[in-house]
Each structure stands twice: as C-alpha cells, then as structure tokens.
Amino acid sequence: MQALYPFNVRVYGILVTEQGEILISDEQEYGKRFSKFPGGGLEYGEGLRDALRREYMEECLVEVEVLDHIYTTDFYEHSYFNDSQIISVYYRVRNKMPFNLTFKTCAFDFDETEGDVFQAFRLIKLEDIKIEDLTFKTDRIALEEFFKQEKHFIK
Structure with a gap:
C-alpha cells in the first residue's frame, strides 16, 4: 500500500x-552528480542518531560520536530522486577512530569507472568551504547554521 504522504527522513553529519x-x-x-554531507535515510525502527552512526560506518567506514543538533x-x-518530501536532520559528529579513506582534492574524482552509483570524499578547510560547494539547499542552510553556532563547537 502506497503512503498517502510519502515522507523521506534523512540524517546527516557535519x-x-x-x-x-x-x-x-x-x-x-x-547520472546525477551532487556534493553533500555524509549521511542518508532513516530506516524503519531506527532512531536518528543510530541511523547517522550506521550511515557513517557504511559510507565512510568510520565510527562516529553524534554530538549536537545543527538543523x-x-x-x-x-x-531530487523520487516523489517524496525530504525532511533532513543535521548533527555535528566526531570520528572516534582514524579514517581509512582516500581523500580526493577535486570534486567528483571517482575511482570507479563502471556502474550507476559512485562516491568520493574530500576534506575542505573550514575557511575555504563555500556554500556553492554543496548541491542541496538543506546542506547549504545546515552549513550556514553550523557557522553561526561554530563558536560553541570549535575549540
């Protein structure tokens, strides 16, 4: 049975x-390219923080501590992909272990050459990141909110 109001709850970590x-x-x-914060969809029966920890482990192969709510x-x-309404929740997260990823310096520098789904990761200095580096409106607003709250987060 199709939901009358298809909501898609997403959770992301900064x-x-x-x-x-x-x-x-x-x-x-x-065929659609986009840059965003790591994270993804909430699964049925899962809490937001648990979903975010799972998403970081699946995507980034790293265990994270979920800290403060951002936006x-x-x-x-x-x-962007289907006929649903997106509700996105953003948290500040901290890695609990070292990364085991190869970080790229250019956007969309994928190692894969075949398939339908590609992913690569970049680290951008806080002072260099621009709103335009992110594709989606919610990520852009979350970044702005993060910077408004930064004095409380960055030590």
Whole structure:
C-alpha cells in the first residue's frame, strides 16, 4: 500500500577534523552528480542518531560520536530522486577512530569507472568551504547554521 504522504527522513553529519577540515561526500547516482554531507535515510525502527552512526560506518567506514543538533528542515523540499518530501536532520559528529579513506582534492574524482552509483570524499578547510560547494539547499542552510553556532563547537 502506497503512503498517502510519502515522507523521506534523512540524517546527516557535519564532521570537522582536528586539522580544521570539513568532510564532504561527492556522489553520482544514475547520472546525477551532487556534493553533500555524509549521511542518508532513516530506516524503519531506527532512531536518528543510530541511523547517522550506521550511515557513517557504511559510507565512510568510520565510527562516529553524534554530538549536537545543527538543523532540521523547516521548509518544503521535494526529493531530487523520487516523489517524496525530504525532511533532513543535521548533527555535528566526531570520528572516534582514524579514517581509512582516500581523500580526493577535486570534486567528483571517482575511482570507479563502471556502474550507476559512485562516491568520493574530500576534506575542505573550514575557511575555504563555500556554500556553492554543496548541491542541496538543506546542506547549504545546515552549513550556514553550523557557522553561526561554530563558536560553541570549535575549540
């Protein structure tokens, strides 16, 4: 049975390394390219923080500590991929172990050459990141909110 009101709840983590770099995921799915914060969809029966820890382990192969809430979508946003309404929740996260990833310096520098889904990660210095580095409106607003709250987060 199809839901009358198809909502898609997403959870994302804003991670800043000890070197003052913010983690960005560059992705391509079925011909659509986008840059965003790591994270993804909430699964049925899962809490937001548990979903975010799972998403970071699946995508980044790293265990994270979920810290402060940054932002929750407060406007209508239609999905980029299907006919659902997106509700996104953003948290500040900290890696609990070293990364075991290869970081790229250019956007969309994928190692894969075949398939429908590609992903690569970049670290961008906090002072160098621009709103335009992110594709989606919610990520852009979350970054702005992060910077407004930064004095409380960055030590």
